[in-house]
Amino acid sequence: MTTARTAAGSAAPRGRRAARSAGDHRELAILATAERLLAQRPFADISIDDLARGAGISRPTFYFYFASKDAVLLTLLDRVTEEADAAAGDVLDRVAEDPRARWRELISRFHDTFRAHKAVALACAQVRGTNAEVRELWATVLEHWVRCTETAIAAERRRGAAPEGLPARDLAIALNSMNERVMYATFAGDGPAVAETDVVDVLLDVWLSTIYRSTALPPA
Numbered sequence: 001m002t003t004a005r006t007a008a009g010s011a012a013p014r015g016r017r018a019a020r021s022a023g024d025h026r027e028l029a030i031l032a033t034a035e036r037l038l039a040q041r042p043f044a045d046i047s048i049d050d051l052a053r054g055a056g057i058s059r060p061t062f063y064f065y066f067a068s069k070d071a072v073l074l075t076l077l078d079r080v081t082e083e084a085d086a087a088a089g090d091v092l093d094r095v096a097e098d099p100r101a102r103w104r105e106l107i108s109r110f111h112d113t114f115r116a117h118k119a120v121a122l123a124c125a126q127v128r129g130t131n132a133e134v135r136e137l138w139a140t141v142l143e144h145w146v147r148c149t150e151t152a153i154a155a156e157r158r159r160g161a162a163p164e165g166l167p168a169r170d171l172a173i174a175l176n177s178m179n180e181r182v183m184y185a186t187f188a189g190d191g192p193a194v195a196e197t198d199v200v201d202v203l204l205d206v207w208l209s210t211i212y213r214s215t216a217l218p219p220a
Helices: 025-038 048-055 059-065 069-088 091-097 099-116 118-127 132-158 168-188 199-212
Strands: none
Touching: 025 048, 025 059, 025 069, 025 118, 048 059, 048 069, 069 099, 069 118, 069 132, 091 099, 091 132, 099 118, 099 168, 099 199, 118 132, 118 168, 132 168, 132 199, 168 199
16 A cells, blocks of 8 residues: 555554664564464463563563553564555555455455464454553554545545445444454454455455445456
8 A cells, every 4th residue: 555654553552662773683573582482372471471481582672672562562662563564565556457466365355464463463463452552553644544545435436436325434433343353253263254365355244335336346
């Protein structure tokens, strides 16, 4: 998606120490340890000592990089959402080439990114209700994706491929919120949930039906 993210989504999460050299191996080791441990147990059960020990550093050294374990989770979320943005690339700018293929490509790329970082996605979803910074960062990221989707829907309407109807922004909010919940349920096994093999196709069908009022699209 080419639309720039707003400030909170593009800056380092609050609580993170000032950036050291790019790719600092100790910072990366902390993040890798956190993601590995999140796949094994809940975020609440992971301690600073666990993160420091897994990264091969001392507890005081940990605080050189992060102010808290919450800051580690925020950084992981920021990195995953940036990866999702990079994976999406300019797909939404090319919807008119082949609407079905491009929308499917977009949904699939987001699905693949979050599946690859399933533990981070699930942990953030689980703590969002009690962690204001995670909630704020996710809301900022979601707003960015909503705006990008809204712009693409409006463009499809202008070229006559999609009919006028409810406000494009409202559709974009509903569709992105649906993706979030459906993917979470699939990743978490939090039923009822769509099977992993079917989730992209199911989401695509709903997106096409909503945007075009049909899954039988006009030619590109």
